[in-house]
Amino acid sequence: MRASFFSESIRELAISASGAKAGELAADIGAGSGFITEGLVTRGLSVIAVDQSEAMLRELKRKLASAGTVDCRIGDALALPISNDSVDYAFSNMCLHHVDNPSRGVNEMARVVKLGGKVVITDLVEHDFEFLKDECHDHWLGFKKESVRRWFKAAGLTGVSVRSTRERCLSSSSCGHCRANVGIFLAVGEK
Helix, strand or coil: CHHHCCCCHHHHHHHHHHCCCCCCEEEEECCCCCHHHHHHHHCCCEEEEEECCHHHHHHHHHHCCCCCCEEEEECECCECCCCCCCEEEEEEECCHHHCCCHHHHHHHHHHHEEEEEEEEEEEEECCCCCHHHHHCCCCCCCECHHHHHHHHHHCCCEEEEEEEEEEEEEEECCCCCCEEEEEEEEEEEEC
16 A cells, blocks of 8 residues: 555665664654565664554564564554663654654654664655545644754754655545645654
């Protein structure tokens, strides 16, 4: 299903921007079926995959059954089941626009990252496709890059970069009358 919305290059951009290295520990927040997790494990990282859906984590486990370096945890992006200062990286792909309080979500990601670690988020830029709220359960119609930059800085992150990926997220309404074509941003900050 993910492939119909956005390309795998989003994962590559996010992981490259992080500078992640084999042997390190990453958290994938809102992991879903493991889009980011799969890319991290392939590069030799251990991953804590957090999602509020048991069904999605079951799919992730099935998909990555041979990867023994994934720790799946049921949890909410606003109260991560991860200790303070315990991971090298915290990633979130297309999760923030589903979170009630995105600023608090960024704070939680910063909380679990070690000093010198990075928070990396890929998500939708601000748009006006209202049908996504009903059909995709989006809480937010994307975000202004300046808002994301402010949240990163308020969370104590430095070297903050929020930029366009030049990639698009595509979605059609169930009635077929609306088609969303939304830009995707990449945000990175260091603790």
